[in-house]
Amino acid sequence: MNFSSKSGLEPGGKTRIQRQKRSEIFEAALDVFSEAGLRGATLDQIATRAGLSKPNVVYYFDSKEAIYRDLLEALLDIWIDPLRQISPEGEPVAEILAYVHRKLAMSKDMPRESRLFATEMIQNAPRISEVLQGDLKALVDEKAALIEGWIADGRVAPLDARHLIFSIWATTQHYADFDVQVRGVLGPAHEASRFDEAHAFLTTLYTRMLTP
Known part of the structure; x- marks a missing residue:
């Protein structure tokens, strides 16, 4: 995950060294939170994973909750962005398939972030x-209305647009959130090819x- 200033995690006025330290803390915290969750994580674990002292971590964040909150805020925007990219100007089936592929790529490239988000949902x-019931709901409503329009025009087969979006979340994020299960069932022969498969x-599904 890119913890640059564009992620919203770096307030103005920070020096390069301060930005670097914050980035190291976020990377370490992402590892710890994705493994242990907020309840099981400690500042000591985060500091150790970051190669810093606990006082150094506390200098930037007064609690593990503060780190967790900032991670979630950045993650939400990243997680929502692929849905935003569904364009009304494109070919409907291709646009939805591209969304499926973007979500699957995120599960491959960002498994820690996916598991952190899943833990929060659980x-x-x-x-x-508030974000789920506000910004995310508004975006899902917008894209569902777009898909419903395509259905009405006969460009997409009749289905429930919101449950289509839910199914895409489920079938793509599964490969990150249940990675151990997927690898265990598929076995070593599929280790390198499971995401291609x-x-x-x-795509076929x-x-x-x-x-239509």
């Missing part, structure tokens, strides 16, 4: 419920589902 999203399978 805990009833106490820190981001998932890409091919999901959604193409058949979406094509």
Whole structure:
């Protein structure tokens, strides 16, 4: 995950060294939180993983909750962005398939972030419920209306647009959130190819589902 100033995690006025230290703390915290969750994580663990002293971490963040909150805020924007990219100007089935592929790529490239987000959902999203019911809901409503328009025009097969989006989340994020299970069931022979296989399978699945 890129913890540059563009991520929203770096307030103005920070020196290069301060930005670097904050970035190291975020990277370490992402590892720890994705493994242990907020409840199981400690500042000591984060400091050790970052190669810093605990007082050094506390200099930048007064609590593990503060680090966790900033991570979630950055993650939410990154997680939502692929849905924003569905364009009304594109070919409908291709646009939805491209969304599926973007989400699967995120599971491959950002498994820690996916597991952190999943852990927050399992805990009833106490820190981001307002965003889920606000910005995310508004975006899903917008894209569902777009898909419903395509359905009405006969360009996408009839289906429930919101449940389509839910199914895309489920079938793509599964490969990150349940990675151990996927690798265990597929076995060593599929270790290097599992995402390519998932890409091919999901392309076939959604193409058949979406094509009028």
